[in-house]
Amino acid sequence: MTQAETFMKQDSESLLDAHAFAGVCKALGHPARIRIVEHLKAIDRCICGEIVQILPLAQSTVSQHLKVLKNAGLVKGEVEGPCTCYCLDRETLERFKKTAGSI
Amino acid sequence: MTQAETFMKQDSESLLDAHAFAGVCKALGHPARIRIVEHLKAIDRCICGEIVQILPLAQSTVSQHLKVLKNAGLVKGEVEGPCTCYCLDRETLERFKKTAGSI
DNA sequence: ATTGTATATCGTCGTTTTACGATTAATAGG
DNA sequence: CCTATTAATCGTAAAACGACGATATACAAT
Numbered sequence: 001m002t003q004a005e006t007f008m009k010q011d012s013e014s015l016l017d018a019h020a021f022a023g024v025c026k027a028l029g030h031p032a033r034i035r036i037v038e039h040l041k042a043i044d045r046c047i048c049g050e051i052v053q054i055l056p057l058a059q060s061t062v063s064q065h066l067k068v069l070k071n072a073g074l075v076k077g078e079v080e081g082p083c084t085c086y087c088l089d090r091e092t093l094e095r096f097k098k099t100a101g102s103i
Numbered sequence: 104m105t106q107a108e109t110f111m112k113q114d115s116e117s118l119l120d121a122h123a124f125a126g127v128c129k130a131l132g133h134p135a136r137i138r139i140v141e142h143l144k145a146i147d148r149c150i151c152g153e154i155v156q157i158l159p160l161a162q163s164t165v166s167q168h169l170k171v172l173k174n175a176g177l178v179k180g181e182v183e184g185p186c187t188c189y190c191l192d193r194e195t196l197e198r199f200k201k202t203a204g205s206i
Numbered sequence: 207a208t209t210g211t212a213t214a215t216c217g218t219c220g221t222t223t224t225a226c227g228a229t230t231a232a233t234a235g236g
Numbered sequence: 237c238c239t240a241t242t243a244a245t246c247g248t249a250a251a252a253c254g255a256c257g258a259t260a261t262a263c264a265a266t
Contacts, residue, residue: 038206058116081234
């Protein structure tokens, strides 16, 4: 980590917020991931394969996008037999909406 | 542009929204840019040099971040003599907040 | 005209992202 | 036990990002 990056993370309380909020924004900064979130919002929960169907992307690419969303805390996935069922993490989403609204 | 990218842009109305919204999210997906937006929100308008002062980044880097925000429609800059004065584009910001709230 | 100040742009370098196919791992069902 | 299915991971290539210093540009003031 560079000095600038360290400084950017360490400063005041609002900077920590900026960093966290930027992280979620970054995760939402791709149309495919927006569509995944929209889909999950609409149908509550679904298996990975269904998301692969609705996007014009390879299975491995979708899996990567889901990982990005998961790392950002926006979605949760739980294994159900051979499938993985995904749903939104409403808490992160609400926090994001709240912060976005306050900008 | 790949086939997948083209498809991702062309589809239904909601996809265009997804693309536009993702673009703004992406622009906000860096702590330095969040801080710039917060600062402009707080003081309404200021010259570039002031932003350079509050960030631990080189002038050229800040200029790049401002360009990203400008391209995303989040800020507007107007030349005032030797300086450039920046302010938020409230319209884009409101649209972002509205869309974020609807997710 | 010259000098100084403010900002944008250029060139570069290392890192990250995005995409894909191929492979692996895990589980369900015959 | 084998086989098929599902999803994650690996390896890779192209593109984009983020940072910087150096340079160019534009304007103010002397």
